[in-house]
Amino acid sequence: MSVETTFDGETEQLSLRDFTEKAYLDYSMYVILDRALPHLGDGMKPVQRRIVYAMSELGLKATAKHKKSARTVGDVLGKFHPHGDSACYEAMVLMAQSFSYRYPLIDGQGNWGSPDDPKSFAAMRYTESRLAPYAEVLLKELGQGTVNWVPNFDGTMNEPEVLPARLPNVLLNGGTGIAVGMATDIPSHNLREVATACCHLLDNPQATLDDICALVPGPDMPTEAEIITPAAELKKLYTSGKGSFRMRALWSRDEGEIIITALPAQVSGAKVLEQIAAQMQQKKLPMVSDLRDESDHENPTRLVVVPRSNRVDCDQLMAHLFATTDLERSYRVNLNMIGIDGRPQVKDLRQILVEWLSWRTSVVRRRLEYRLQKVRDRLHILEGLMVAYLNIDEVIAIIREEEKPKEELMRRFELSDVQADAILDLKLRHLARLEEIKIRGEQDELNEERQRLEETLDSDELMRKLIREEIEATAEEFGDERRSPLVERHEAQAFSEKDLLSADPVTVVLSKQGWIRAAKGHDIDAAGLNYKSGDAFKLASPGRMNQPCILLDSTGRSYTLETHKLPSARGQGEPVTGHVSLPKGAMVDALVCGRDSDAVLLASDAGYGFITRIDQLTSKTKNGKAALTLPKAAKVLQPVLVPGADALLAAVSSEGRLLVFPVAELPELARGKGNKVINIPSARAAAREELMSQVILLNPDDTLVVNAGRQHLKLKGAELDHYRGERGRRGNKLPRGYQKVDSLEVISS
Incomplete structure (x- = not known):
């Protein structure tokens, strides 16, 4: 397939592929260069530049009276920007919003939107506008030969290719845009900081990016919220030209x-x-x-x-x-802009300022050359006028008598065409004697200015000094203090589900057939709850709603359940196998609840144990994790929370031997078999003839109660000391009648 295109009466045939490729490339280059990306020189996109220029042409300076925005938009569309009026007006509104632009370019009257809804601005037929004082930074040197002028869209008038900005507006107000295959996100910066960095670069052309970052530590947005990104990350952002920063309310x-x-x-x-x-x-x-x-x-x-x-x-x-x-938000940064070579590029901070200063130097040079030419032209005319005043009678005679006085004047006094025209244009009142004095005074002034301009143009040092003085003066006039403070903060963490839970007391109850539930409170009768037919109470552990519940099976593996997700004790619970995956033939033999940081004693009836923490037992999977290594045929004892670092451990064997020692003598491990708690002879242990039947922890001032049938033996102080010994000893025999221990209890002092 082919496409025919007609231009100047000639028809050209292109393949569809070539035509579409060329059309898309043309479109993409247009979007990149003439719509979406700002120019490094004045930091503006074409539509913004045309709005500001059109307003200056309408006489809407900061000292003028406001005019209807529709008037401005109409001028922009009709003369420079043949696009939609709504898009043009939105660009205009953005430049007037103090919460969008750090240094607004337009001073508006009426409803120009609000921070809650920037798009809530009134229609352009209702609002009025004029240029803000800051716009002078961009426009002040426009008519002084500083920039190139290009034809508008229909060739009927010219518009500036770029505005002669006195400061790097591309950094001061920033901007965003999406082109074809590229985008830009430039944050705003503080005028004084950027101006100081420019002056530093003028004085020290070899200054590094570190030096510049010390003067421009970060963006300065149009709000007082904090920038919390660390300085090292901001420096990395300015080094690569890409990254992000965060703001916090x-x-x-x-x-x-x-x-x-x-x-x-x-x-x-x-x-x-x-x-x-x-x-x-x-x-x-x-x-x-x-x-x-x-x-x-x-x-x-x-x-x-x-x-x-x-x-x-x-x-x-x-x-x-x-x-x-x-309340905390991240902002993307992509310092992509059109450089002075006309090409889009992502630049680092130093490159932006160095390139802008190079562009600014060329602008100032063009301004000085333009002014120098004006001075020379005026001096040339003044020389001709001086000749006329020195020969006034002869000049008058030539004008009165000659048919072609211009040519005669040029021949007689060796004048140029311009000088002759100036003499002929003189008014009679300017022939007074005082005029000669005025001309000589003006010549002296202009000669001084010419000498100064020539010296500046010939000296790089004087040129840099002039640029620095202008930057400093502009910064003094329009600069202000930083709005967004730079404060390093810790990363914010959202509440987890546990954080939102109340710490209500609960008791986790497990039945013999493996049904689990949670009852409110710690003073419940777990054995008296309602159980299924043939089922009965097996284990219970007090805890809190926001604490995990740790299960230990008969193989020594630990599992974690979220206590707040367990069913209420009003019913009969749920099978524990619905929450965890037990090995074949295994069953839950122990459970404990506590905070992640709580220390807990794990022990087996073979007489071994160790201290660990709840978070070490926590498993994120239903399959659990290895916790307690069990000797052959050994069983898990109920875990016990450690009340304190000086707690005592009391262990009883099935032969009625009691051993008490500081729990600190046991090691703290993540998992394993542990150390010997109470000594059981190897032969008796192998034959399972003697076991560690009970283990409990108590504070030194507490009372230990030994329950044996209907008899209860209370041990405290010296009586308890009788059973104290080193870890791993046999312990002492309990009195007759108390050697078949049913349980141990602790009465707090």
């Missing part, structure tokens, strides 16, 4: 309430409140009781979060909100 406490006073750039306060309210409805913020928006004219941002009580940790609550709402 400012907040404070006021009579128990959380007051948010500044939001990240382009974040809506109404949207933030919606996000927080949605979490409250989903029961994800039980610690928040109320939300209010108290923003007004005096306080543009004032969002109030009311905690449920004074016990709520406000720092932890705000960390959750930072992680889950727009």
Whole structure:
């Protein structure tokens, strides 16, 4: 297939492939160069440049009266930018919004949008506008031969190719854009910081990126929210030209309430409140009781979060909100722009400033050369006028008598065409004697200016000095303090599901047939609960709703259950096999609940044990993990939480021997067999004739109760010391009648 194109009456045939390829390339280059990317020189896209230029041509300077925005948009579309009026007006609105532009270029009257809804601006027939004072930074030198002029879209007039900016506006106001195959995201920066960096580069052309980053430490957005990205990451961003940074809202406490006073750039306060309210409805913020928006004219941002009580940790609550709402936001950075060579490129910070200073030097040079030419032209005319005044009578005679006075003047006084025209254009009142004095004075002034201009143009040092002085003067006039403070903060963490749970006491109950449930409270009669026919109570452990429940099976593997997910004890529970995958033939023989940091004693009836922690026993899979290594035929004993570092361990054998020693003598392990707790002779252990039947932990001041049938032996102080010994000893025999121990209890002092 082929496509026919007609141009100037000639028809050209192209294959469809070549035609589409050329058409798409032309389109993509247009989008890149003439729509989406800003120019490094003035930091503006074509539509923005045309709006600012059209307003200056309409006389809408900062001191002028506001005019309807529709007038400006009409001029822009009709003269320079033949595109949609809505897109042009939106570009105009963006340059007028102080919450979008760090240094707005347009001063608007009427509704120009709000931070909550930047798109809520009124139609252009209602709003009025004029240029902001800062626009002078871009326009002041426009008519001084500083930039190239190009024909507009229909060739009827010219427009500036780029505006002669006195500061690197590409960094000051930044910009975003999406082209074909590339995009740009340039954040705004502080005018004084960037100007200082430019002056430093003029004085020290060999300055490194580190030197510049010390002067321009980071972006400066149009909001007081904090930039929390570490300095090292910001430096990496400026080195590569790509990356991201994060902003976090400012907040404070006021009579128990959380007051948010500044939001990240382009974040809506109404949207933030919606996000927080949605979490409250989903029961994800039980610690928040109320939300209010108290923003007004005096306080543009004032969002109030009311905690449920004074016990709520406000720092932890705000960390959750930072992680889950727009109170903290990430901003992409891509320093992609059209360089002075007309090509798009991602540049580092030093490259941007060096290239801009090179461009600025050429602009200033062109301005000085333009002015020098004007001075020379004027001096040339003044020389001719001086000749006329010195020979005024003869000049008058020639004008009165000659048919072609111009040619006669040029011949008689060796004048140029321009000088002769100037003499002929003189008015009679300028023939006074005082005019000669004025001309000589003007000649002296212009000669001084010419000498100064020539010296500056011939000296790189004087040129740099002039550029630096102009940058410093502009920074003094339009600069301000940094708005976005740079503060390094820890990464915000959202609440986990456990954090949101209450710490209500519960008792986890397991039946002999492996049905598990959780009863509210610690003072329940676990054995008296309702069980299925043929089933009965087996194990119980007190805990909290927000603590994990650790199960140990008959092979020594540990499993983790979320206590808050266990069924209520009002019913008969659920099979534990629905929560964990037990090895064939294995069953749950022990369980314990506690915090992740709680120490716990694991032991087997073979007389071995060790100390570990709940988080070491926690498993993320249903298959569990190896925890306690069991000797042949040995069984797991019920785990015991360690009450303190100085706790005592009391172990009883099936032969009625009791041994008490500090629990600190046992090692802390992640898993294994452990060390010998109480000595059981090898032969008796192998034949399972003697076992460690009971183990318990108590504080030194507590009372140990030995239950044997209906008899109860209380041991404390010296009586308990009788059974104390080193770990791994045989222990002493309990009195007659107490040697068949049913259980051990502890009475706290």
